[in-house]
Amino acid sequence: MTSVNFCKIAHLFNFLEMFAFGLSMTKSRSFIFCSKGKFRNVLMIGEGTGRFAKDFQHYYPHSKIVILEPSEKMRLEISKSLETDSKNVKVLETRLENFKPSMQFDLICTCFFWDCFNTKQIDEFEVNFKHLCNSTRLWYNVDFYEPRIVGNLRSLSNITIIRFLYGFFQKFAHLDTCKLNSITHLFCQNGFSLVKQRVLLFPSIKSQLFKRTSS
Numbered sequence: 021m022t023s024v025n026f027c028k029i030a031h032l033f034n035f036l037e038m039f040a041f042g043l044s045m046t047k048s049r050s051f052i053f054c055s056k057g058k059f060r061n062v063l064m065i066g067e068g069t070g071r072f073a074k075d076f077q078h079y080y081p082h083s084k085i086v087i088l089e090p091s092e093k094m095r096l097e098i099s100k101s102l103e104t105d106s107k108n109v110k111v112l113e114t115r116l117e118n119f120k121p122s123m124q125f126d127l128i129c130t131c132f133f134w135d136c137f138n139t140k141q142i143d144e145f146e147v148n149f150k151h152l153c154n155s156t157r158l159w160y161n162v163d164f165y166e167p168r169i170v171g172n173l174r175s176l177s178n179i180t181i182i183r184f185l186y187g188f189f190q191k192f193a194h195l196d197t198c199k200l201n202s203i204t205h206l207f208c209q210n211g212f213s214l215v216k217q218r219v220l221l222f223p224s225i226k227s228q229l230f231k232r233t234s235s
Contacts, residue, residue, distance in 0.1 A: 024136055024137070024193055024194055024195055024196075025090070025091055025193060025194055026091045026093070026094050026193050027091050027092060027093040027094070028093075028192045028193065029188075029189075029192050029193060030069070030091060030093035030094045030096070030097050031093065031097070033068060033069050033094075033097065034069055034071070034097075036185065036188075040181050040185055040223075041181070041223045044220060044222075044223050044225065045132065045223075045225065046071070046072075046075075048131075048162050048218070048220060048225045048227045049072045049075075049131050049162055049227070050075060051162070051216075051218045051227035051229075052076075052127075052129070052160045052227070052229065053075070053076075053079045055216075055229065057126070057127070057158070058080075058082075058126070059080050059083045059126045059127045059158075060082065060083060060084060060126050061083070061084050061086075061123060061124065061125045061126050061127075062076070062080075062083050062084070062085045062086070062125060062126065062127045062128075062129065063085075063086050063087075063088070063121070063125045063127070063128045063129070063152075063155075063156070064076075064085060064086070064087045064088070064128075064129045064130075064131075065087075065088045065116055065128070065129070065130045065133055066088070066089070066130060066131065066132065066133030066136070067087045067088075067089060067094075067098060067129075067131070068094065068097075068131070068132065069094065069097040069098060069100075069101055070087075070097060070098030070099070070100070070101030070102050071101050072129070072131055073085055073087060073098065073101070073102060073109055074101050074102055076129075077102075077108065077109070082108075083108065084108045084109075084110075085108060085109045085110070086109075086110050086112060086125075087109065087110070087111045087112065088112050088114050088115070088116060088119055089111055089112070089113070090113055090114060090115045092113075095111055095113065098111055099111075116145065116148055117144075117145065117148055119148070120151065121151060121152060121154075121155040123155070124155055124156065125155055125156040126156070126157070126158065127156065127158045127159070127160060128152060128155075128156045128158070128159045128160070129159075129160045129161075130159070130160070130161050130162070130163075131160075131161075131162040132162060132163060132164070133163070134161070134163050134201070134203045135163040135164045135165075135200050135201070136189070136193075136195055137195075137196070137201070138196050138201065139201050141196065142201060142203060142206075146206065149206055149210065150210055153207075153210035153211065153212065153232065156232070157231060157232045158229065158230070158231055158232070159207065159212060159229075159230045159231075159232075160227075160228070160229050160230075161203070161207075161226075161227075161228050161230065162225065162226070162227045162228070163200070163202075163203075163225070163226060164182060164200050164223065164224055164225055165200055165202065165224050165225070165226050166200040166202075166224070167179050167182065167221075167223075167224035168224075174221075174222055175222075177222075178221075178222045178223055178224055181223070182200075182223065182224070204228075207230045210232075211232050211233060211234040212230040212231060212232050212233065213230065213231055213233045214228055214229070214230055215229050215230065215231045216228070216229040217229065
């Protein structure tokens with residue numbers, strides 16, 4: 021379905037994130053930590069280098085986490101991040117399109133995952149998305165969104181950095197998208213409502229918590 025693979029840049033991932041945006045992406049992921057909930061079983065899709073999983077365990081030490089990560093080099097980075105904290109973490113060498121949930125999850129997390137795909141690819145995920153929606157009541161999603169062009173220097177630098185990064189990822193990770201696409205409509209179509217969000221203007225990132233309100 022997709023050839024996206026971060027193996028070539030896995031060792032640079034944390035550096036690129038910090039160089040481009042400082043701690044903004046880390047802070048955007050951490051928005052979920054203000055939620056008072058018992059997340060016993062958690063699914064993370066496209067976790068990156070494992071730093072979010074490590075932080076998640078700090079706030080929710082009793083959570084059992086399943087991570088989908090098809091990239092061998094990314095799985096290595098995850099193991100480095102977790103070190104001895106991996107007792108409750110299971111990393112699967114599985115792409116989303118091949119994953120069939122066999123259990124219920126209290127929370128699904130997709131952080132900077134959907135913004136790696138173009139509209140056609142996202143549409144192809146629709147069946148998988150529906151299966152996942154049926155296996156959880158809460159979904160936490162963090163993505164870049166298409167920045168507004170307002171003409172000031174801050175806005176222009178935001179757009180320039182994002183376009184540069186996506187050009188870099190297109191070359192080395194085989195991303196097929198050059199535009200940031202919203203997937204909010206997929207949540208709405210599958211009975212989820214937005215219950216909490218934080219929006220950054222620079223960089224342009226949305227942290228959103230969706231809750232299933234209908235089947």
